Amino acid sequence: MIIYYEQVHDEGFIINEAFSFTEGDDKFDIKSFSGRIDKAGDAYVVTGKLNLHFSCPCDRCLEPVNMDIVEDLILTLSPLGEYPPMEADGEDGLSDEEAGMYVTPKDHFDIHELLREEALLLVPEKRLCRQDCKGICQGCGASLNTEKCTCTKHKDERWAALDKLK
Structure with a gap:
């Protein structure tokens, strides 16, 4: 779902989304994302609650693994079309604020793509049907x-x- 920045007014913009996608053998079902977008200076802030169901084969035995993840998200969007100049604060050169920033085209962003990226980051690296598999x-x-x-x-x-x- 494409959202244009001009749609975000002083009172914010309400988002309620649900969709599914696959990534290889992994199935992601974003049961719901309820949140809002607010303007914050030159940036925009997306806040909300992500309710995700995730299924995949176990990394050891290939049995099905099902997980439910609920996460509060705070995403900063920079509609500059390019990364803003950075001040080196940490080992990787990114400040805490810049590390959670998404750079988007100047006039819009795709909320599904942002939520897809966040869902991919939320699932554990090692996916086991049980700890003692x-x-x-x-x-x-x-x-x-x-x-x-x-x-x-x-x-x-x-x-x-x-x-x-x-």
């Missing part, structure tokens, strides 16, 4: 969470010399 056997593919591996264990002779180091 054992994964799958590399030999036979059995899920080690639910069944016993039937593979015969064979030792790689290339590593046999390391056994003598004990």
